[in-house]
Amino acid sequence: MILRLAFGSLMARALTVGMTILAIALSVALFLGVEKVRTGAKASFADTISGTDLIVGARSGSVQLLLYSVFRIGNATNNLTWESYQDIAERPQVDWIVPISLGDSHRQFRVMGTTAEFFDRYKYRSGQSLELSDGAIMSDLFDTVIGADVAATLGYEINDPIVVAHGLASFTEHEDQPFRVSGILEKTGTPVDRTVIVSLKAIEAIHVDWKSGAKTSGMSTAADVIREMELQPQAVTAALVGVKGRLQVFGLQRSINEYKQEPLLAVLPGVALQELWQIVGIAETALIAVSGMVVITALIGMMATIFSSLNERRREMAIFRAMGARPRVILGLLVLEASLMAAIGAILGLMFLYIGLIIAQPLVDSAFGLWLPIDPPTLREVWVLLSVIAASAIVSLVPALRAYRLSLADGMMVKI
Amino acid sequence: MKTLPLVAIVVVTATSAFAEEARQVDAHEHGVGQLDIAFDGNQIAIELHAPGSDIVGFEYAAESSDDRAAVDAAVAKLAVPLDLFVLPAAAECSVVQASAELESEEEHADEDHAENDEEHTEADHAKHEEESGHTEFHAEYLLTCAQPDAASEITFTYFETFPNAVELEVQVVSDAGANAFEVERNNPKLDLRGMF
Numbered sequence: 001m002i003l004r005l006a007f008g009s010l011m012a013r014a015l016t017v018g019m020t021i022l023a024i025a026l027s028v029a030l031f032l033g034v035e036k037v038r039t040g041a042k043a044s045f046a047d048t049i050s051g052t053d054l055i056v057g058a059r060s061g062s063v064q065l066l067l068y069s070v071f072r073i074g075n076a077t078n079n080l081t082w083e084s085y086q087d088i089a090e091r092p093q094v095d096w097i098v099p100i101s102l103g104d105s106h107r108q109f110r111v112m113g114t115t116a117e118f119f120d121r122y123k124y125r126s127g128q129s130l131e132l133s134d135g136a137i138m139s140d141l142f143d144t145v146i147g148a149d150v151a152a153t154l155g156y157e158i159n160d161p162i163v164v165a166h167g168l169a170s171f172t173e174h175e176d177q178p179f180r181v182s183g184i185l186e187k188t189g190t191p192v193d194r195t196v197i198v199s200l201k202a203i204e205a206i207h208v209d210w211k212s213g214a215k216t217s218g219m220s221t222a223a224d225v226i227r228e229m230e231l232q233p234q235a236v237t238a239a240l241v242g243v244k245g246r247l248q249v250f251g252l253q254r255s256i257n258e259y260k261q262e263p264l265l266a267v268l269p270g271v272a273l274q275e276l277w278q279i280v281g282i283a284e285t286a287l288i289a290v291s292g293m294v295v296i297t298a299l300i301g302m303m304a305t306i307f308s309s310l311n312e313r314r315r316e317m318a319i320f321r322a323m324g325a326r327p328r329v330i331l332g333l334l335v336l337e338a339s340l341m342a343a344i345g346a347i348l349g350l351m352f353l354y355i356g357l358i359i360a361q362p363l364v365d366s367a368f369g370l371w372l373p374i375d376p377p378t379l380r381e382v383w384v385l386l387s388v389i390a391a392s393a394i395v396s397l398v399p400a401l402r403a404y405r406l407s408l409a410d411g412m413m414v415k416i
Numbered sequence: 417m418k419t420l421p422l423v424a425i426v427v428v429t430a431t432s433a434f435a436e437e438a439r440q441v442d443a444h445e446h447g448v449g450q451l452d453i454a455f456d457g458n459q460i461a462i463e464l465h466a467p468g469s470d471i472v473g474f475e476y477a478a479e480s481s482d483d484r485a486a487v488d489a490a491v492a493k494l495a496v497p498l499d500l501f502v503l504p505a506a507a508e509c510s511v512v513q514a515s516a517e518l519e520s521e522e523e524h525a526d527e528d529h530a531e532n533d534e535e536h537t538e539a540d541h542a543k544h545e546e547e548s549g550h551t552e553f554h555a556e557y558l559l560t561c562a563q564p565d566a567a568s569e570i571t572f573t574y575f576e577t578f579p580n581a582v583e584l585e586v587q588v589v590s591d592a593g594a595n596a597f598e599v600e601r602n603n604p605k606l607d608l609r610g611m612f
Contacts, residue, residue, distance in 0.1 A: 050593060247461040247558075249589050250452035254463075263440065270594030271587055 002329065006336040009316075013309065020302045021345045027291075027298035028349025028388055032381055033356060034291040038284045040372040044125075045277060048190045049240075049269045051123030053249050056080065056088060056256055057238035059263035063279070066272035069100055069238035071191050072110045076102070079235035084262045088239065091255075093248040096121055099236040101203045104164050109150050111164050111196045113203035113236075119145075121240060124190045125371065134158055135183035138199050141227050143182035147193040151184045158184065162196065164206055189369015204231035241266070295388060299342075299395050306338060306399040310406070317407045331397075331404040338396030339389055346385040350377065444550045446470065447582035451501075451599075453570075455590035455611070460509065460559040460567065462497060468518065468551035470581040475551045490553065491516045493577055497557040502571040508562035516555035565612050572604035 010017045049070050057065045058078030067073040089097045098121050101113035119130050119137055135158040137145055144162055156162070162179040179198060187193060205226045243249050249268065256266035317330055357374050364370050377385075449466030468475040471490045478484045494500070494516035503509045561567055575581055586597040590611040599606050 046593075053589075053594075246456040246589055247454045247459060249454055249594075250461070250463050250587065253452075258442070260438065260440075268587060268589065268594035268596075270589075271596040274596050 002333060002336065006333055006340055009333070010337055010340060016305055016309070017341060020305050021341050021348065023298045023301050024295075024342055024345025024388070024392070025348035025352055027295045028346050028385065029352035029356065031291040031295050031384065032349065032353045034287050035381070035384075036353070036357065036372055037370070038287060040370055042277065042281075042284070043373075044189055044370050045280075046270070046273050047125040048273070049122070049124060050126055051121065051242070052240045052269050053243045053246075054241040054253055054256070054266045055238060055269055055272070056241055056264060056266045059257075059265040062265065062267040062272040063276050065238065065265055065267055066269065066276060068102065069240075070269070072102065072112070072195060076237050078263075079237055080239060080264065081235050081262060082233055084259065084264060085236055085239055087261075088241065088256060091252065093243050093245075093252045095242045095244045097242075098122070098240045099200055099233075100238045100240065101200055101233065102237045104203065104206070106150075106162055106164050106196045107154060109147075109153075109194050109196050111198060111203075113198050113200040113233075115200055118197070118240075121242065122192070124188050124192075128188075130188065130192065131186040132183045133186045135181070137183050138197075138202075139182065140180070141199065141202055141205055141231075142179050143199070144179040144202075145183040145185060145197045146181055147185050147195045147197075148187040149193040150196055151181075156181050156184070158182070164196070164198070187366060187369060189365070189371070193369065200233055200236070201231040204233050205229075295391075298345075299388075299392055302338060302341060302392060303395045303398060306334065306396055307402070310399055310403055313403075314406060317403060321407050327404045327407050330407045331400045334400035334403055335393050335396050338400075339393045342389045342392030346388050350381075350385065444552075447580065449581060449584050451584045451586045453586065453588045455564060455567075455588070458560050458562070458564055459512075460561060460564065462501065462555075462557040462559070464494070464553070464555040464557075466553045466578075466581065466584075468553060471553045471578050473580050487518055490578075491518065494553060494555045497555070497559070500572070500574040500577055502573055503559075503561070503567045504569060506563055507565075507567035509559045509564075509567065510561075511557060512560055513558040514555070515557075516553065519552055519554050568607070568609045568612060570606040570608065572599055572606065575601045575604045 055065055055069050057069055057080055058076055060077045064074060064077075068076050085097070085099060088094060096117065098115060098118045099113075100118075102110060104111040116137055122130055124130075132145070133148065135145075137143075146156060146162075150156065158181055160181045162181060164179060179202070185192065208226055208229065208231075241252070243252055253266045253268065256264050320330060320333075321327070354374065357372055361372050361374065364372055444467060446467050446469045449464060449470055451465075452461075452463040454461040471494070472483075472486045474483065474486075476483075478487045495514050497511060497514055498509065572584065574584070582601050584599045586599055586606060588595050588597065588608060588611055590608075592611045595611060597606055
């Protein structure tokens with residue numbers, strides 16, 4: 001009975017009630033959306049590298065090693081000598097090892113020297129492999145495979161020439177040895193998208209005529225001559241390592257960390273990502289706080305509309321009273337109306353969220369490489385919705401108590 | 417490359433000479449130990465490294481008979497992993513292999529040396545410890561569990577057994593990847609539900 005009354009009363013004021021519900025729905029959708037983006041971002045972040053058991057580099061910090069070897073942010077403090085690299089590669093626990101050599105650039109993108117095995121071993125988003133959208137992986141010394149962002153930003157296509165610059169912010173270019181784009185990778189949402197990948201030997205090759213950091217003038221070795229040369233790197237920047245059995249990971253990590261001949265550091269990518277996320281993760285708390293405040297604002301807006309409706313409903317309340325309704329019923333009616341509005345708003349907000357997700361999912365994935373999963377609401381989200389409804393009932397108590405008092409004082413003859 | 421032969425000679429001869437070649441000492445924080453846990457199928461491998469002060473309360477070479485008894489008692493306790501790191505009974509875990517030992521800083525920095533040379537005498541220990549001043553207990557365990565998925569919570573009675581230990585830095589690898597945790601004395605539980 002009272003539910004029908006509350007519903008009818010809401011319908012009678014469809015426009016203002018509709019607006020209030022819309023505000024609640026949008027705020028709920030925003031709150032849940034932020035939650036989705038937050039968990040999606042965290043998962044994408046953690047999925048930047050998978051399938052690699054250890055990252056080995058010069059002894060510095062685990063976060064720093066992760067930043068330069070995987071995210072291509074910052075620089076290595078030291079390189080990993082080829083002798084140590086070979087030594088680690090020969091350890092019985094090591095299943096595979098992929099070298100990474102950084103230091104040169106092409107326009108704003110980093111150039112990474114590695115072996116062809118990188119394309120098999122580097123995994124992202126829980127075990128997904130790198131795929132070529134066009135072309136093939138390097139077959140010649142001067143071939144290069146570029147990430148999706150590199151191709152999109154610079155407009156490169158297969159067989160386009162590329163000149164690699166010496167260092168990271170330098171105008172001296174390795175003009176003698178231009179590269180050819182042999183393949184373009186699919187978008188991954190990882191730093192690989194912004195990387196120009198060449199073979200490890202190519203990194204050596206472009207430095208053939210370079211003595212002590214500067215180009216030797218007048219000297220230029222022909223590309224064919226370089227192809228004939230034995231290009232053995234002296235050092236690499238870091239290495240990705242896979243172990244034969246998971247139980248051996250820690251033994252290998254410890255022995256690399258205590259390696260006497262060279263100060264080396266081995267980190268578990270998941271552990272380093274976790275450490276890095278702890279630093280980055282402060283922003284996620286701020287996001288939640290802001291979207292929580294939006295929900296509170298919407299609820300206060302609802303309170304304001306109920307307050308303003310009280311005056312115009314004084315006669316209505318008086319009639320209820322005259323028909324035998326107790327003041328408690330008036331109070332209950334208003335709280336029920338508010339809870340109904342919040343419930344409709346919450347359900348509508350959930351619908352907005354899923355409609356938004358269905359539309360935005362492919363767009364966000366291709367633009368930012370951020371995968372937002374469309375799952376049924378989690379228990380946590382159900383709790384959020386329930387607490388929004390509960391909060392609205394509590395908030396509506398303020399105007400409801402006022403109505404309660406007014407309905408006690410007001411007689412039938414309300415002067416409006 | 418130049419330093420390699422030198423290092424080889426140094427390892428063979430004496431540790432004091434080595435100190436002049438390449439000096440490095442591990443970080444050593446009293447109260448904080450490292451625990452590595454690897455889940456692979458039915459097997460769980462656990463490795464513990466804890467400072468001597470956490471386990472027996474001192475790090476000098478055990479000379480008095482009391483000290484030696486304390487070290488022996490600690491090693492005996494460390495050799496029973498399921499009394500230190502309690503897994504849920506539902507996991508039905510049993511110990512396949514457990515070993516615990518006291519090692520000094522100098523020694524474990526050179527794994528090959530330590531592994532090949534089985535007959536380490538107490539005198540060796542004493543010599544090493546005088547130089548570095550720090551000792552570390554090292555324990556390795558291998559467990560098999562009938563229901564490894566049920567091993568999602570570990571209770572660290574380790575902190576009750578060793579009152580000087582304050583914190584363990586835990587690294588875990590499983591099918592779900594690698595993760596790091598910190599387990600502290602005032603909340604000696606590790607929730608691994610996210611790792612399965």
